[in-house]
Amino acid sequence: MIIVMHNDATEAQIDAVVKRVREQGLDVNISRGTERTVIGAIGDERRLDQELIESLPGVEQALHIVKPYKIVAREWHKADTVIDIRGIPLGGRQVQVISGPCSVETPEQMALSAAAVKAAGCRLMRGGAFKPRTSPYTFQGAGFDGLDMFRKAADKENLPIVTELMDVRQLQTFMDYKVDVIQIGTRNMQNFDLLKEVGKVNVPVILKRGMSATVSEWLMAAEYIAAGGNHDIIFCERGIRTFETAYRNVLDVTAIPVLKKETHLPVIVDPSHAGGKAWMVAALSRAAVAAGADGLLVEMHPNPCEAWCDADQALNPGELIKLMGELRGIASVIGREIL
Numbered sequence: 001m002i003i004v005m006h007n008d009a010t011e012a013q014i015d016a017v018v019k020r021v022r023e024q025g026l027d028v029n030i031s032r033g034t035e036r037t038v039i040g041a042i043g044d045e046r047r048l049d050q051e052l053i054e055s056l057p058g059v060e061q062a063l064h065i066v067k068p069y070k071i072v073a074r075e076w077h078k079a080d081t082v083i084d085i086r087g088i089p090l091g092g093r094q095v096q097v098i099s100g101p102c103s104v105e106t107p108e109q110m111a112l113s114a115a116a117v118k119a120a121g122c123r124l125m126r127g128g129a130f131k132p133r134t135s136p137y138t139f140q141g142a143g144f145d146g147l148d149m150f151r152k153a154a155d156k157e158n159l160p161i162v163t164e165l166m167d168v169r170q171l172q173t174f175m176d177y178k179v180d181v182i183q184i185g186t187r188n189m190q191n192f193d194l195l196k197e198v199g200k201v202n203v204p205v206i207l208k209r210g211m212s213a214t215v216s217e218w219l220m221a222a223e224y225i226a227a228g229g230n231h232d233i234i235f236c237e238r239g240i241r242t243f244e245t246a247y248r249n250v251l252d253v254t255a256i257p258v259l260k261k262e263t264h265l266p267v268i269v270d271p272s273h274a275g276g277k278a279w280m281v282a283a284l285s286r287a288a289v290a291a292g293a294d295g296l297l298v299e300m301h302p303n304p305c306e307a308w309c310d311a312d313q314a315l316n317p318g319e320l321i322k323l324m325g326e327l328r329g330i331a332s333v334i335g336r337e338i339l
């Protein structure tokens, strides 16, 4: 059972609910989000009387959720969650396009990238300082220096930053640099210890889909973050592994409506890592927005041929501007908007 407390519930009211649940022989998980506290009762739920729990002071609702993911489930939260990123809404009517290079390279490259992201009308910027590369002999990212370059370049254009966290030992520095959105990459979707740690911080998290993960595994991975108290989670479909080898991954467009049905949290799409080629990015982006994605994560480089990582799939600044125009048209016919 999950017990959702009112957003103004007091500590004493939370304690009283926890005590009542424990008296019935169940264990509890207390998830303290910024908006509200959600208490998970773990054990034989038949011992808990839903009406009785709902009558306790401070309780908004109590419900049995049979699924293994609960806080992220739409069952208790019918409305779409809108995550506020420094005043920019993710989820809801607006569609946000997050763009920037695959990896942070140099201060010049980041300054040009930030200016191009801004010029295209994107309101958030991406860039990896720590890169999960398949070969240990390729560029591994500029590391903490990269984080510094990214922060400075993005601040100049007043763009919030999205960057990948690979190791919990980097988390404090991410907090020091005030990273606006932490990205958990496909290779770490089920790194449960990492998920538990980002569950403890008050920073929105983009959780990319594991390249061979089912939708249900993905939802449970998100639940790890939510259970720790961080409820600001954004799902990102980035293509999955199949038998097809003609492109890097298969963009699973079907996952968009399925996730939107299962969860109240925003769902975005990364068309760049899905197709793996720049020429496919526009088509996949258009499909994603038409299918109901709340945003996109698009790789763009000021000079794609010279990118240190994922050069084949990066748009150039002009292509990003053109894509934004097309997406605005699609958004408007489905009742959404891109500013």
Ligand code: PEP
Residues within 6 Å of the ligand: 102, 128, 132, 184, 185, 186, 187, 208, 238, 270, 273
């Ligand atoms: C990335 O966004 O640069 C990245 C490495 O993505 P993924 O984890 O989806 O491969």
Ligand code: MN
Residues within 6 Å of the ligand: 102, 103, 273, 299, 309, 310
């Ligand atoms: Mn990349």
